[in-house]
Amino acid sequence: MIPAARMRTGIAGLDKMLHGGFVPGRPYIVSGPPGAGKTILAMQFLREGLEGGERCLFVCLEEPPNELKINMRAFRWNLDDLDVLDANSDIRRFEPTPLLEISTEEEPAKMRSIGERIRKTPDFESKEVSVHSLQQLLKTLLVKKHYERVVIDSMTALRYFCMREFEEAVTTQSFMRYLAESKVTSLLTVELPDETEVLAEAFLARGEVRLHKLRDETGIKRFVSVEKYKGSSHDDAVYSFDITNAGIAINMTPRAPTAS
Amino acid sequence: MDRVKTGIVGLDTMLNGGFLPARPYVISGPTGSGKTVLIAHFLLEGLRLQEPCLLVTLDEPPIEVKSNMATFGWNMDRLKILDATPDVRAHKRQRSVIDVGTSLDVRDMEDVTDIRQSSQVRALEVTVHSVQKMIKQEFSQHLERTKQRYKRIAVDSMTALKMFSMEGQDSRILIQSFLRFLAELEATTLIVSERLDRKKLETEFFLGRGEIRMHKWIDGNMIRHAISIDKFRGSAFDDKMHPVTIGDKGMVVALDAPSQIRGTSPEGKPGESLLETRLIDEVSNVIESVMRQIEEAHRRQIPIRDVEVALSRAMLAFQRRNYQKAMKIALACDSQLRERIAEAPPPPPVAMPPRPPVIR
Secondary structure, eight states, X not given: OOOOOOBOOSOHHHHHHTTTSBOTTSEEEEEESTTSSHHXXXXXXXXXXXXXXXXXXXXXXXXXXXXXXXXXXXXXXXOTXXXXXXXXXXXXXXXXXXXXXXXXXXXXXXXXXXXXXXXXXOSSOEEEOOHHHHHHHHHHHHHHHOOSEEEEEOHHHHHHHHSOGGGHHHHHHHHHHHHHHTTOEEEEEEEOOSSOOOOHHHHHSSEEEEEEEEEETTEEXXXXXXXXXXXXXXXXXXXXXXXXXXXXXXXXXXXXXXXX | OOOBOOSOHXXXXXXXXXXXXXXXXXXXXXXXXXXXXXXXXXXXXXXXXXOOEEEEESSSOHHHHXXXXXXXXXXXXXXXXXXXXXXXXXXXXXXXXXXGGGSOOEEEGGGOOSOOOOOSSEEEEOOXXXXXXXXXXXXXXXXXXXXXXXXXXXXXXXXXXHHHHOTTSOHHHHHXXXXXXXXXXXXXXXXXXXXXXXXXXXXXXXXXXXXXXXXXXXXTTEEEEEEEEEEETTSOOOXXXXXXXXXXXXXXXXXXXXXXXTTOOTTXXXXXXXXXXXXXXXXXXXXXXXXHHHHHHHHTTOOOHHHHHHHHHHHHHHHTTOHHXXXXXXXXXXXXXXXXXXXXXXOOOOOOOOOOOXXX
């Protein structure tokens, strides 16, 4: 079998660990506890695409786009052409008001046109994001704009805020299935608690990159590992990494984390 | 970008200057680790810079907050304080329940003189929605009155809000909405939250734009405190854990000495968990016996309202795993009740049916 062309992740060390990069057209997961660097990794993945002239979409479910823009400014990456879809739900109203399903309303905005201040919930209506409307919207967007790279940040927010609890498992499965069928290379971030168990999404994704965060006397140590990678060999070792001014930098001398 | 200073010198250095403005942050840690002191510093710094500050208190009544702050000798008279502590739960059905949101109670710290008494006819209940409404109302009224927006808001605590008002509801969505609401106010917000279950991913921790974690552990016969930053979006930060001392000037972060963990993890030693289970049994026994005596007192119509209030605090402490505190309060309740029951006149004689005459 001739190996398919790989898609670079934008992080040299990670490409090496994945033996070249991601197999295109599949959903992948990057997981880790809050503050591990998931959003930065995802952003580097998109930046790599933008530099190669690919069309990229970032779906914000956790933080408002204006904050994302400010946060990424420190890295001085050129993200002007990145499409950002604001899928944050508005403030809930506790009385019946007209709800706007985002599928009918929302358009992604170019990073360069995003303002400094947060979008306010309008007085008489509020936007709610459900997984169905988001899926619908993505479907339309993929047809219209032919995205090559999509990041969903985060899948946990989608699960927590856009699904009803009793159907979480089924809906997650169907959403992942949808991403796989749409043939776009997608990277989903997943939040992990401090002490981890196995994720439902990890079964369904074609690969999982996990970020670890450990604390010892000298501060926070970060590590990255490839937990699973279907259809490719990969590096089993755990590598440490730092978040620098240039983003995530993996130290390629293997060193196992020493759990305290 | 301008940073929002915390008022604690070492912490500002750790944060690379301070918080990024207009975002919500989480302060976490076990009870008694200094979370409330930290937010007091934060609000005090705001007042010093002539910024309007608001404290939303759900845990302690304002008068207690005031007296606690007074021990540090801080003058926080200009602090606006929003009392969202719920009333004594009315356990009788005829009392009507009103939403806190409809009775706005914001005062300057200097006007706080007494604990709000629960009304006898209706009880205030706190819901996320009503707290949100109160804050919004106060925010816009303040804007109208003074043409100034609140710059700093502290919510103490999210744990209380979750416990009081989110049972059975989809709390994750409510928290998401609440944090969105705080972000849209464009004030820098500190949310106090206790991490009750380390295995569970709590919504506010991943939605918050940063987390400052307070640590407390027993080292020999000393209680040690430390502080660390576990997440801080959009900024570099000092990721080391630093020792903290809480003295009469408030909180001081010692930057030059890295905290010595020395094998004892902040989570406690293995032997402690056994001790803890025994303590749990003990506390629940005492609470149960107090409840029995309360029933007894009710039957004999002895006034014990204050004991009921105290017991509810013991239960709250218990729920939050502050067993020592729960034990202390419960024992106090117990002795109070015994005393009063002993002092009270003997129960009215039970009407005994006359004995049927014995026929021989």
